[in-house]
Each structure stands twice: as structure tokens, then as C-alpha cells.
Amino acid sequence: MGNKTDRLIALAEKHGAHNYHPLPVALSRAKGVYVWDVEGKKYFDFLSAYSAINQGHNHPNIVAAAKSQLGRVALTSRAFHNDQLGPFLELLTKTTGKERALPMNSGAEAVETAIKAMRLWGYRKKGIPDGKAEIIVCAENFHGRTTTIVGFSSDPDSSSGFGPATPGFRTIPYGNAAALERAITANTAGFLFEPVQGEAGVILPPEGWLSAVRQICSENNVLMCADEIQTGLGRTGKLFACDHEEVVPDLYILGKALSGGFIRSPRCAPATRSSACSRRAPTARPSAARRWLPRSGPPPCA
């Protein structure tokens, strides 16, 4: 390590929360697949910010679009329409084959929104008694770091010290279709899973598992919710990891690469194929999840 690197690391260690333990390299420049540290050393970036940089660092088309947008308007609020949101949502829903999408600010926030949507669907459409909705998750999952999400993590590094955990989650072993079937009750609203588990060590599910999950969810009127934040948008060689078994979940949760490599975590949780609620609340800030629920009945992709 050089002097500059040492100084920068010391500053971050002194003034930042110790929630990450990065490698002892301080980056200052990037282009395509390469990054350079403050000492001028060049590296291949094999990490790609966990897939947030799938397009490569500073893709010139994305840089040009961002600069042009910043020169016109950087921020509006949801109190107004703007000339970007509609076209973005149209492209995203066409890409995912879903009817509606909801952009959020981080992957964890998108997962939280999907959880809300599944619970609400459970109460409004499946008839689960209020407060009783259950969501099934997998052991060794990683879905983010908010309080609710770490509450159903099986990794003590993520969860310990942050209790009490939010109730309403059941954990099953990853890749085990029989366990999923056994865990489903009349109060199960959804199954939340990673098509490939990332933080757990890049764990591929057994062949046929995604198809089995689709079938079990459809047969039991349970929403299948694929967290494709890391696997989506080309990371596994298909547009979505679920495509490897030609499976279409009821909800995709996307993130990382969706930012074009410019904001770490703008995410979205595209909704279902069936029509969504169209209740309007123009002056209030309605719960986002409420506005893109399927209108009725069984999981829309069943």
C-alpha cells in the first residue's frame, strides 16, 4: 500500500461506520472492465459492484444520457409527472413482460416493497386473516440489510444485535421443493427466493427446482417472488436467471445493473401480469405497494 491509500483508508476507518471490511485498495478511476487505484495501479474489475456495473464502468452512452439529463432537470417529485418516468416504466415492463413496475431507491427497499405487496395481496385477494400473512424464505438468503430483512436472515453476522425480528416469515432449506410444499399453509402469501444464492457463496439450485417452485406456487395460490437484483439483466447469461428453466415468477425484484452502473442501487419491483389496482391518490403519498397489486384471484402467472 502507498501513502495515499493508507491515508484514505485511515480516514474511512476513522469517520465511517465499521459495517464493511473492504480490500486495502482505494480506487479513483474506472473505464470499461478496468479500475485504477490512487497509486496509479490498474486492475481488472472482476467484481463489477456485484453486478451493478454489468454494462462496464462509465459506459459512454450512459454517461452522455446522464449528463444531458442533469443539465435539464435532476429531480422532480412524485407530486408531478415528468418526461422520463413513463417511458422508463414502459421499457421496463416490456422487458420483464409484467404490467407494472415501481422504482425504489435500493435493493433492500425493493424487497421490502415486494414483501408489502405480497402481504397485501394475501389479505385483499387471497383472504388471509388480517395480520396472519406468512412469507416463506430460504436459509442462507441475502435480500438486503433493513430491519425486517435481516430479521429473516440465517446469517448471525447480519441479524444478531438487531432484534426483535419482524414476524411472519418461515425459513426452508434452499433448493428443496418438498420443504416448500410442506411449509405452505392457508396463510402463505408468497415465496421469496434468489434464483442463484449470491452472498451464500454463489449457490445454484438443483436442476428442476425453479420449475417445481413455479408449479407448487401456482397449485397453492402463493405468489412466486424472484429476487433477481443480482442475477437479473444478463448476469447469468440469460436476461433473468429464472429463464434458465423458462419459468416466469409473479414478481421480479430487480436492481444493480438497472442503474447502468451509475447509482449503486436504484431498483424496482415489477408487478404481476394481471391488471393492477388503479386507485388514485394524487395528493397523498399512497403506499406504493397498494397501487400495483393484481386485482383478483390466483397468482397471475399461474
Ligand SMILES: Cc1ncc(COP(=O)(O)O)c(C=O)c1O
Ligand atoms: C440478491 C440481493 N437482494 C438484495 C440486495 C440488496 O440490495 P441493496 O444493497 O441495493 O440494498 C442484494 C445486494 O447485494 C442482493 O444481492
